[in-house]
Amino acid sequence: MPRFPTQPSPMAQPKSFIWTRRIVLTLLLVFVLIPVYVMLSSSLKSLSDVQGSFQWIPTHITVKPYVDIWKTIPLAHYFVNSLIVSVSATLLSVAVAIFASYGVSRYRFAGRRVFTVTVLSTQMFPGILFLLPLYLIFVNIGNSTGITLNGSRLGLIITYLTFSLPFSIWMLVGYFDSIPRDLDEAAKVDGCGPMGALFRVVVPAAIPGIVAVCVYAFMTAWGEVLFASVMTNESTRTLAVGLREYATQNDVYWNQVMAASLVVSVPVVAGFLLLQRYLVAGLTAGAVK
Amino acid sequence: MTATAPPRNAPEAGPDSGKSAGRGRLRPRIPARLRQGGLPYLLLLPAVLLELLIHIVPMVFGILISFKSLTLFYIRNWSTAPWSGFDNYKIAVKIHQPIGQALLHSFWVTLEFTVLSVGLSWLIGTAAAILMQESFRGRAVMRAIFLIPYALPVYATVITWTFMFQQNTGLVNHVLHDQLHLTSDKSFWLIGSNSFWALVIVSVWKSWPFAFLALMAGLQNIPRELYEAAAMDGAGVWQQIRKITMPSLRPVNQVLVLVLFLWTFNDFNTPFVLFGPSAPHQADLISIHIYQSSFITWNFGEGSAMSVLLLLFLLLVTAVYLLITSRKRGDADA
Numbered sequence: 001m002p003r004f005p006t007q008p009s010p011m012a013q014p015k016s017f018i019w020t021r022r023i024v025l026t027l028l029l030v031f032v033l034i035p036v037y038v039m040l041s042s043s044l045k046s047l048s049d050v051q052g053s054f055q056w057i058p059t060h061i062t063v064k065p066y067v068d069i070w071k072t073i074p075l076a077h078y079f080v081n082s083l084i085v086s087v088s089a090t091l092l093s094v095a096v097a098i099f100a101s102y103g104v105s106r107y108r109f110a111g112r113r114v115f116t117v118t119v120l121s122t123q124m125f126p127g128i129l130f131l132l133p134l135y136l137i138f139v140n141i142g143n144s145t146g147i148t149l150n151g152s153r154l155g156l157i158i159t160y161l162t163f164s165l166p167f168s169i170w171m172l173v174g175y176f177d178s179i180p181r182d183l184d185e186a187a188k189v190d191g192c193g194p195m196g197a198l199f200r201v202v203v204p205a206a207i208p209g210i211v212a213v214c215v216y217a218f219m220t221a222w223g224e225v226l227f228a229s230v231m232t233n234e235s236t237r238t239l240a241v242g243l244r245e246y247a248t249q250n251d252v253y254w255n256q257v258m259a260a261s262l263v264v265s266v267p268v269v270a271g272f273l274l275l276q277r278y279l280v281a282g283l284t285a286g287a288v289k
Numbered sequence: 290m291t292a293t294a295p296p297r298n299a300p301e302a303g304p305d306s307g308k309s310a311g312r313g314r315l316r317p318r319i320p321a322r323l324r325q326g327g328l329p330y331l332l333l334l335p336a337v338l339l340e341l342l343i344h345i346v347p348m349v350f351g352i353l354i355s356f357k358s359l360t361l362f363y364i365r366n367w368s369t370a371p372w373s374g375f376d377n378y379k380i381a382v383k384i385h386q387p388i389g390q391a392l393l394h395s396f397w398v399t400l401e402f403t404v405l406s407v408g409l410s411w412l413i414g415t416a417a418a419i420l421m422q423e424s425f426r427g428r429a430v431m432r433a434i435f436l437i438p439y440a441l442p443v444y445a446t447v448i449t450w451t452f453m454f455q456q457n458t459g460l461v462n463h464v465l466h467d468q469l470h471l472t473s474d475k476s477f478w479l480i481g482s483n484s485f486w487a488l489v490i491v492s493v494w495k496s497w498p499f500a501f502l503a504l505m506a507g508l509q510n511i512p513r514e515l516y517e518a519a520a521m522d523g524a525g526v527w528q529q530i531r532k533i534t535m536p537s538l539r540p541v542n543q544v545l546v547l548v549l550f551l552w553t554f555n556d557f558n559t560p561f562v563l564f565g566p567s568a569p570h571q572a573d574l575i576s577i578h579i580y581q582s583s584f585i586t587w588n589f590g591e592g593s594a595m596s597v598l599l600l601l602f603l604l605l606v607t608a609v610y611l612l613i614t615s616r617k618r619g620d621a622d623a
Contacts, residue, residue, distance in 0.1 A: 013423065017526045021420040025431060028417055031494065032438055035449045038460055042452065050452075054463035096335045103332030115333060122344045124548075124607070126555035128576050129596045132583055133347035136354065136367050143365045162343045169336060194328055223442035225558040226576075229566075230584060240444045244565075254452050261445035272440040 043259035050254040065259040069246075072256055077235075078242035079264070085153055085238060086221035089160035093168045094214055101172035102198050106184065116173070123166035127226045130162050135230055151233040159227040164217040171216070175209030176202060215275050219268055239264050355594040361587035370590070377594035388582075392595060394570075395578040399554060402485065402574060406492040407549045413493065414500025415538075419530055422508050432505070439498035447562035450491045454478035454563075484569040492559050496552070500545060507541035508534070543614045550610075551603060575599060 042050055043065055045058045069075050103109075104116060138150035149155035183205065184197040192200055203210070228240040243260055246253045354367065355377055363370035383389035417435065421428055438446060453460040455478075462475040478487045515533050524532065557576035560568050566585070568577045579599065583592030 013526055021425075024416055024420055028413065029431065029434065032435060032498075034460070035446055035453065035494070036437060038453055039445075039449045051458060053467065054458055054460045096339060099332045100336035103329040107329035107332075109329040112329075115337070118340065118344070119336075122340070124551045124603070126576060126596070126599060126603070127557060128555075128579050129351060129600055130344065130347045131580075132589055132593055132596060133350040133354065134343075136359075136364065136589060137347065137350060139364060140367055158343060161339060165336070165339055165343070219440065219442075223444065223558070225444055225561055226580075229561065240442070243444055243448060254455075254458065257448055257452065261448060265441045265445045268442060269437065269440050272436065 039258045039262050042255055043262055045255050047251075047253060047255055050258075051251075065253075065255040066263070068253075069256045069260045069263065072253060073242060073245040075239075075242065075260060075263075078237055078239045081153065081232075081236055082222060082238040082240070082264075085156050085160065086218050088153075088157045089164050089221045090214055090217040092157065093161055093164040093217055094172075094210065096165060097168035097172050097213070098198075098203065098210070100169050101176050102202060104169070104173050105176035106181070106194075119166045119169050123163060123170065127163065130159070131226060131230060134159055134162075138231070150231060151236055153236050156227060156231050156236065156238070159231055160221050160224060162227075163224075164221060167220070168213050168217055171213045172206070172209065175206045175213075178209075179205045212275060215271055219272065222268055351593050352597055354590055355597050357590045359588070359590035359593075364587065364589065373590065377590045378598070380591060381594050381598060388591070391573075392578065395573045395575050398485070398571065398573055399575040402489060402492070402572070403550060403553045405489050406496060406553045407546065409489070409493045410497040410500050410549060410553075411542075411546060413497040414502075414504055417497075417501050418504035418508055419534055421505070422534075435501055436498050438495050439502070443495070443558040444562050446495065447491055447559055450487070450494070451479065451563055454487050479564060480569045482571050484564065484572040488560060488563060488572045488574075491563055492553060492556065495559060496549060500549060503541060503545045504538060507538050511537045547607065547610055551607070554603065 041056070041058055044061045044063065045055075046060055046062050046064065049055065049059065100115075104112060135150065138155050142148050142150055149158070179202055183201050184194075187197040187201045188194075223240070224238075225240045228238045232238060232241055243257065243264070246257045246260065354370075356372060356374060357363075357367070357370045358373040358376065359367060359370040380386065380388050381392055384393045421432065452458075456462060456475050459478070461478060462472075465471045466475050476483055478484065511534065515537070516529055519529050519533055555576055556574065557580065560572060560574050560577050561580075564572065567581065568574065575595075579592050579595045582595060583589055
């Protein structure tokens with residue numbers, strides 16, 4: 001994304017700069033990629049190979065771990081759980097955030113500041129702060145009304161809103177602010193109400209931003225560990241907790257752990273790389289003014 | 290893991306809110322498009338209800354139970370737990386008693402860990418962003434690769450590090466002991482004093498791409514003319530970095546460092562996946578510590594008191610930080 005890709009650089013780059021760049025970036029590449037390589041290469045090894053001393057190059061390549069991961073633990077089930085919880089939390093928070101962000105971005109009203117400050121500050125708070133009370137509330141609701149929230153998918157979705165909702169609102173306000181108000185004014189002149197302006201003009205113009213927020217909220221939910229470790233049981237367990245089960249009393253199936261890690265990562269990475277442009281643009285819109 | 294919003298906060302909120310308050314008072318001067326009465330509140334209603342449900346009520350509830358003696362016995366029926374005044378807080382801050390001592394230890398470990406991790410992540414992120422400011426072959430691919438640690442789910446990457454740090458089967462000892470012969474024995478990485486460094490390495494690996502991403506975005510907003518003018522005046526590339534790039538990045542850095550700090554200080558996922566539910570003493574981060582105090586010993590009153598103390602500390606740090614950095618920026622502008 002250089003601004004003027006065709007122009008020659010005004011920074012005449014001396015040799016020292018180019019060599020620093022080569023050395024530093026090479027070291028960083030190695031640092032970043034080693035775990036990825038370990039993940040990939042170990043996922044293709046047999047169990048006895050990962051139980052011995054580490055080998056850079058696998059001696060026997062086997063895809064058996066990729067077959068076994070589905071049988072050793074109910075991985076597909078956990079996958080579905082993660083998918084349901086992450087998608088629901090994402091859609092719910094983005095839907096709510098679209099209305100709230102439109103209100104904050106387009107109107108001035110009493111309490112606006114209180115709202116934005118609350119939203120901003122709650123997302124800086126540690127998750128543990130909300131975990132204890134939410135857990136207790138869920139347990140006690142279950143105890144007094146019979147509605148099971150603790151251990152249910154709905155309960156987990158609610159707890160995931162603690163981070164995805166403020167984040168979505170915050171980011172979408174930034175996007176909506178960057179859309180010229182003249183656009184909504186024009187729509188209103190054409191006879192749209194405020195809701196018409198929102199859905200016919202603002203939302204379509206903010207699609208890249210909305211997509212970016214969705215991807216981001218999904219990724220965060222997909223990778224969440226804290227709430228998942230407390231709020232799930234055997235049938236609602238998500239990948240974040242489920243992957244631990246490859247470690248049994250006697251053995252850790254490291255080759256399967258690596259294969260499963262790769263499998264659960266691929267969809268997220270693919271989405272992320274595809275949307276990289278949106279994400280960087282989104283961060284720019286919000287981050288630097 | 291939640292503090293990921295594009296940093297866009299306090300400095301902007303100040304003047305803006307002043308404006309809105311002014312408009313509120315001078316009602317007749319409000320432009321027609323803003324005279325919408327209840328509409329903004331209607332738009333906000335679902336968000337406000339949810340905020341109440343997920344943030345405000347739990348927070349009030351958390352503060353309440355920090356004044357209760359809430360142990361396993363009362364968990365199913367919290368209202369019957371006896372009030373205990375400031376007992377939970379007293380226990381938490383008595384630094385000569387085992388619980389207070391452990392909390393203080395955990396606090397220092399977390400602080401040390403956070404300073405190291407944020408410092409290194411910021412340094413690497415800045416270096417990479419500046420070195421990649423001008424385009425060169427392979428830049429786009431490299432940028433995509435650098436975002437991998439940030440994009441992959443924590444439990445997948447950190448568990449890979451757990452594997453790499455295994456004493457007998459891990460890559461780290463294979464390289465250090467078998468290949469480079471730097472250590473006489475295969476060391477333990479996930480218990481004992483090495484565990485702190487293992488945690489720092491993994492944390493930096495995971496967080497620097499965020500600094501990189503934010504700074505890359507910041508670099509794009511530096512007007513090219515500045516560099517052109519500096520080049521005309523004969524400034525070399527290193528001087529340009531020192532005199533133009535770094536000062537221009539100050540507003541981004543102000544928010545970035547704060548966000549990284551809060552994020553790292555509160556980090557639960559990394560130590561939890563790396564070590565399992567019980568972290569080694571040397572790497573006992575505060576989130577894990579509170580988690581254990583609550584869910585392993587089932588003393589929720591104590592855990593809540595610790596959470597409230599943690600929150601107070603973070604609020605204090607944030608307030609002081611914003612005060613200092615905003616004043617500095619004000620001075621620089623004037």
